[in-house]
Amino acid sequence: MHKPDGACKQKGWIYAMKILHSADWHLDAPMTGRSEEQARFLRQELRKIPQKVCQVAKQEHCELMLLAGDLFDGAYTQDSFQAVYEALEEVGIPVFITPGNHDFCKLGSPYLEERWPSNVHIFKHPVMEAVPLPELNCTIFGAGYEAMECPGLLEDFHAEGDYRWNIGVLHADATNTSSPYCPVNAQQVRLSGLDYLALGHIHKSDSFQSGDGLCAWPGCPMGHGYDETGIKGVLVITLEQEAKEKFFPLDTPRFYDEVLEVSGDAAQSLAALLPGVETSDFYRITLTGYCDNVDVDGLTAEFSNVKNLVLRDKTISQETLWRALGEDSLEGMYFGLLHQGLDSESEVLRRRIMLAAQISRQILDGQEVTLP
Numbered sequence: 001m002h003k004p005d006g007a008c009k010q011k012g013w014i015y016a017m018k019i020l021h022s023a024d025w026h027l028d029a030p031m032t033g034r035s036e037e038q039a040r041f042l043r044q045e046l047r048k049i050p051q052k053v054c055q056v057a058k059q060e061h062c063e064l065m066l067l068a069g070d071l072f073d074g075a076y077t078q079d080s081f082q083a084v085y086e087a088l089e090e091v092g093i094p095v096f097i098t099p100g101n102h103d104f105c106k107l108g109s110p111y112l113e114e115r116w117p118s119n120v121h122i123f124k125h126p127v128m129e130a131v132p133l134p135e136l137n138c139t140i141f142g143a144g145y146e147a148m149e150c151p152g153l154l155e156d157f158h159a160e161g162d163y164r165w166n167i168g169v170l171h172a173d174a175t176n177t178s179s180p181y182c183p184v185n186a187q188q189v190r191l192s193g194l195d196y197l198a199l200g201h202i203h204k205s206d207s208f209q210s211g212d213g214l215c216a217w218p219g220c221p222m223g224h225g226y227d228e229t230g231i232k233g234v235l236v237i238t239l240e241q242e243a244k245e246k247f248f249p250l251d252t253p254r255f256y257d258e259v260l261e262v263s264g265d266a267a268q269s270l271a272a273l274l275p276g277v278e279t280s281d282f283y284r285i286t287l288t289g290y291c292d293n294v295d296v297d298g299l300t301a302e303f304s305n306v307k308n309l310v311l312r313d314k315t316i317s318q319e320t321l322w323r324a325l326g327e328d329s330l331e332g333m334y335f336g337l338l339h340q341g342l343d344s345e346s347e348v349l350r351r352r353i354m355l356a357a358q359i360s361r362q363i364l365d366g367q368e369v370t371l372p
Helices: 036-049 049-059 078-091 188-192 266-273 296-302 330-345 347-364
Strands: 008-013 014-022 062-065 093-097 120-122 127-131 138-144 165-172 196-200 204-210 213-217 233-240 241-249 255-261 279-286 306-313
Touching: 008 188, 014 049, 014 196, 036 049, 036 078, 049 062, 049 078, 062 138, 062 165, 062 347, 093 196, 093 279, 188 204, 188 213, 213 233, 213 241, 255 266, 296 306, 330 347
Parallel strands: 014 062, 062 093, 093 120, 138 165, 165 196, 196 213, 255 279, 279 306
Antiparallel strands: 008 014, 014 233, 127 138, 204 213, 233 241
């Protein structure tokens, strides 16, 4: 592994460097629940991730890359492996990979069967291994899965390195101490002697500081469904006096799962939410509120610029909202008074009356009320 230009720039007595941290690419995932066309599109986009990740590393002048597991979803194709190989070879900096629960080391694994670039080191066993990098003034500690599950590997672990920085990389779960996927807790991080612990496995980015150690996971770089919504990306870690993280979004297809209350023109409400330009992002919009005759097919056609749009009609008709009108009851009188106010010339007043009627109906029908 060669020393990149500008690596470990000395600042006084402190050495500084930058690390690209990514995980959970899940290349060749089947994309269940999507149409054949959508699944093919998403798998093609997944295959672009290695190059996009390495592009961030180059733009940010990172000197080290940590890939914390599940790069492959399981069985892999040569096209996907080649995409990974070419990107990692081109980026040139030292790369450390820890196989996870989806791509653990077994017969047929790319980590055992394939030839990797010379700048790539793979942790192939569930025992913490130390790899010193004198040229970067650090020691890398890591381990990999040999089965779908892995016990905790930080219990009683303490990093013993001869250099300024002790850096760990694991495919591990810091959100559940009972996890079968290498559970990690804050006390273990604090006692580990690691300046930075790079994790994979959890698909939503997060981090915590424990003692002198920062523990973080970048989440997946691209969502696979409506349970993985929003912006996805990678982390760039700067090691100077301490470890600091910065999230970098990747230009990958995104999933959005929204609830939209409509009480009049559904198209107008959707126009305020959806992008006005062509997009390959995935939107699932649940329409709620009190509205008559919502034409889901017509609305989908109207917003054809959103290629992957799913509309779910959960609206309730105006008839249901005002069903008490004319009744000889307190409820009937109440809704009658509200309904009279709809003749007002004030649009603001009419909107307030509709909101009052909707909330009142929800309360009377025992529904959960969410105030705007």
